[in-house]
Amino acid sequence: xxxxxxxxxxxxxxxxxxxxACNEYGTVYQCYQETGYTLGRIQTSFVVCxxxxxxxxxxxxxxxxxxxxxxxxxxASGSIYHDVSxxxxxxxxxxxxxxxxxxxxxxxxxGSLLEIGCSTGGFLLNLDLGGWDLVGLEPSIxxxxxxxxxxxxxxxxxxEQSDLxxxxxDAICCFSAxxxxxxxxxxxxxxxxxxxPGGGLCVEVPDTMKPTPQIAEFFTFEHMSHFTKDxxxxxxxxxxxxxxxxxxxxxxxxxxxxTRKDGAVKPLCKAGIAAIDKNIMGVARQKLISxxxxxxxxxxxxxxxxxxxxxxxxxxxxxxGKKVAIYGAGAHTRYLLNLFDLSENVNAILDSDPKKHxxxxxxxxIFDESLLGSGQxxxxxxxxxxxxxxxxxxxxxxxxxxxxxxxxxxxx
Numbered sequence: 001x002x003x004x005x006x007x008x009x010x011x012x013x014x015x016x017x018x019x020x021a022c023n024e025y026g027t028v029y030q031c032y033q034e035t036g037y038t039l040g041r042i043q044t045s046f047v048v049c050x051x052x053x054x055x056x057x058x059x060x061x062x063x064x065x066x067x068x069x070x071x072x073x074x075x076a077s078g079s080i081y082h083d084v085s086x087x088x089x090x091x092x093x094x095x096x097x098x099x100x101x102x103x104x105x106x107x108x109x110x111g112s113l114l115e116i117g118c119s120t121g122g123f124l125l126n127l128d129l130g131g132w133d134l135v136g137l138e139p140s141i142x143x144x145x146x147x148x149x150x151x152x153x154x155x156x157x158x159x160e161q162s163d164l165x166x167x168x169x170d171a172i173c174c175f176s177a178x179x180x181x182x183x184x185x186x187x188x189x190x191x192x193x194x195x196x197p198g199g200g201l202c203v204e205v206p207d208t209m210k211p212t213p214q215i216a217e218f219f220t221f222e223h224m225s226h227f228t229k230d231x232x233x234x235x236x237x238x239x240x241x242x243x244x245x246x247x248x249x250x251x252x253x254x255x256x257x258x259t260r261k262d263g264a265v266k267p268l269c270k271a272g273i274a275a276i277d278k279n280i281m282g283v284a285r286q287k288l289i290s291x292x293x294x295x296x297x298x299x300x301x302x303x304x305x306x307x308x309x310x311x312x313x314x315x316x317x318x319x320x321g322k323k324v325a326i327y328g329a330g331a332h333t334r335y336l337l338n339l340f341d342l343s344e345n346v347n348a349i350l351d352s353d354p355k356k357h358x359x360x361x362x363x364x365x366i367f368d369e370s371l372l373g374s375g376q377x378x379x380x381x382x383x384x385x386x387x388x389x390x391x392x393x394x395x396x397x398x399x400x401x402x403x404x405x406x407x408x409x410x411x412x
Contacts, residue, residue: 012059017049018184018225019235024050025058028292033221034334038072039065044221046292052234053285055208055226063182066222070139089390097175097256098127100247101202104171104258105129111170114194116159117177121147135169137162159190166193173202179223184235192239195261201241203257205232209291210253213298214385215306215339215409216332218253227255230284306409307339310381313407314340317379322405323347325371327391328383329361336383336409337362347377352391372398379405 016023025047032043039061047058061069105113110131115124118136120143127134136154138144144156155162159181172191181187191201208226211218219226227235232255233244240261247256317324322345326333329351348371349361356366371377372395380398382391388410398404 011062011065013062014059015056017052017054018056019054019231019238020049020052022049022051026050026289028055028289029219029296031217031219033217034331034338035069035221038069042221044219046219046226048285048288051281052231053228053281053288054231054234055228055288057221057224057226060182060224061221066182069222089387093252094122094126096249097123097204100249100256101173101258102127102129104200104202105132108132108170112168113171113173114164114169115173115175116191117174117180118147118152118154119143121150121152121154123173123175124152125150132170137164159187162190164194167196169194169199170196171200171202175202175204176206178203179205179225179227182224184225188235188239192261197261199261201236201257201259201261203232203236203255203259205255207253207255209288211291211295212253212385213295213302214332215303215335215383216385217335218295228284228288229255230281232257302410303339310340310407310409314342314345317345320378322378323376325350325367325377325380326364326383327351327369327380327395329353329356329366330383332385333361333383336381350380369395369398372404373402375402377404379407381407382409385410 017025027045028048029046030043032041034041042061044057045059046055048055105111105127111129112133113124113127113129113135115134115136118124118138119140121136124134124136124147134152136144136147136152137159138147138154138156139158139161141156144154147154155164157163172195174191178184178187195201205225205227206218206223207228209228229246236244236257236259241259242262244257244259247258250256316322324342324345325348326336326342326346327350329349333349346364349364349366350369350371351357351361351366352369354368357368359366372380380395382388382395384391388408392406392408392411395404395406399406
């Protein structure tokens with residue numbers, strides 16, 4: 001178990017490579033992570049397999065620990081709020097996703113589709129496939145209730161608990177979920193069983209070759225598996241998905257694929273990996289390690305830059321007695337508060353998620369952005385990497401109308 005990790009060794013487990021079952025690996029990245037209220041601060045370790053080059057978390061939290069995190073922690077990834085207004089970045093990504101997959105769904109006039117981890121049903125609601133039966137699978141009771149309120153058919157269960165009949169679906173979608181499964185082989189085996197012969201599999205996962213340095217952590221403890229194009233393709237080919245189409249229009253750190261169930265399940269083992277060109281795999285492994293090293297340096301540089309840039313601002317706020325708010329009630333703000341002592345300055349936390357308003361984040365009450373127009377706040381720090389531009393556009397008016405000073409962590 002990593003030093004400083006939560007609890008004791010019984011809460012973590014060491015595993016063999018999920019892709020090839022090799023037990024030889026090299027540690028490429030370790031870090032402390034802020035996990036939220038339920039688990040606290042833990043140290044995580046990520047390794048790359050010496051044989052196949054697959055990157056995974058090892059040792060990793062046991063499934064009971066992660067279940068507790070997902071069910072009890074409002075900061076868990078499945079509970080994150082997204083702005084779905086027409087101009088939001090989330091909505092634009094959703095539209096691009098639908099445009100890509102409808103090219104393949106449109107080949108069938110009538111069919112059945114299952115989305116694994118559908119959350120509140122945004123994808124299914126906007127898919128607009130006439131003649132198709134759309135079903136969601138979602139373990140969160142709250143998200144399931146909201147999706148059902150929107151008129152969707154949603155089964156409230158995890159994939160492992162669902163007990164759905166085999167060969168039931170013409171298409172299965174799994175977005176930002178495959179990397180979370182505690183046992184990826186059980187997950188892929190179940191998806192393969194649920195698909196009809198020739199059925200389509202739609203997957204999106206983070207692209208480990210494009211890690212984005214920031215204050216928060218790209219290699220989150222929630223992710224058991226970390227994919228490149230090569231290792232994702234190896235996994236899928238092992239479960240009978242031989243013809244894999246990657247969406248090359250994706251510009252951010254994600255891999256989006258479509259594939260069909262073509263052959264028999266043949267999970268890779270050491271014998272299968274041995275048949276793959278070791279030189280090619282070795283080069284791919286070194287490229288991955290190089291990207292991880294770049295990310296590590298980039299993260300340190302960003303933290304140093306933000307510390308240097310904001311230090312004088314915070315000193316000025318202290319002298320002037322400024323009342324400060326932080327925009328973002330999530331993990332990024334926990335990391336930000338590790339860099340700076342803002343206890344004397346911060347008066348409130350702001351967040352876009354209406355479900356959080358009136359609750360507490362650490363020791364501060366969470367408000368919506370209208371607090372910036374009340375005259376009670378002199379300055380605000382935007383605590384987000386992915387949505388910094390979007391948040392700035394939304395609150396910049398308060399700089400003009402109220403004279404609120406807006407500080408961005410990443411953009412000048």
